[in-house]
Amino acid sequence: MTQRTLSIIKPDAVQRNLQGAIMKMIQDSGLKIVAMKMLRLSKDEARGFYDVHKDRPFFDSLTDYMSSGPIVVSILEGENGIDKYREIMGATNPENAQEGTIRKAYALDIEKNSVHGSDAPETAQVEMAYFFSKMEMVG
Numbered sequence: 001m002t003q004r005t006l007s008i009i010k011p012d013a014v015q016r017n018l019q020g021a022i023m024k025m026i027q028d029s030g031l032k033i034v035a036m037k038m039l040r041l042s043k044d045e046a047r048g049f050y051d052v053h054k055d056r057p058f059f060d061s062l063t064d065y066m067s068s069g070p071i072v073v074s075i076l077e078g079e080n081g082i083d084k085y086r087e088i089m090g091a092t093n094p095e096n097a098q099e100g101t102i103r104k105a106y107a108l109d110i111e112k113n114s115v116h117g118s119d120a121p122e123t124a125q126v127e128m129a130y131f132f133s134k135m136e137m138v139g
């Protein structure tokens with residue numbers, strides 16, 4: 001089943017100039033980029049994106065970090081795209097991430113873990129619409 005998923009290259013990775021290296025890992029996996037842009041979230045926009053985590057103890061720190069610098073948001077498409085991208089990303093905590101994953105290669109810690117990927121079809125729909133209009137989704 002072909003699926004689309006939302007990817008974010010987070011501020012820690014953009015700040016270290018890793019957009020190209022991370023996009024190469026994504027493209028080498030066979031996932032296709034069907035939309036992409038760079039932007040900076042306000043604190044409120046970061047809160048809106050991570051609304052599901054609003055009651056978690058890490059919410060304030062996470063939204064500070066996500067609004068601390070530019071990010072690269074993209075929509076990826078491929079066979080089982082949602083799970084496939086989560087496999088390439090690796091575990092949330094880089095200490096648990098497998099060799100060859102983006103987070104194993106680049107994440108700094110459990111918060112500054114370099115990438116985001118949607119976790120299910122319903123959240124993918126909401127997250128894609130948070131950043132992109134239909135007109136911006138090509139392919």
Ligand code: UDP
Pocket residue numbers: 058062091092110111112113115116117119
């Ligand atoms: N996060 C954090 N502390 C935690 C768990 C998560 O700062 O203990 C951050 C981290 O940046 C993570 C994001 O919150 O990527 C969303 O958490 P989730 O559990 O949804 O992980 P993901 O789906 O990104 O792997």
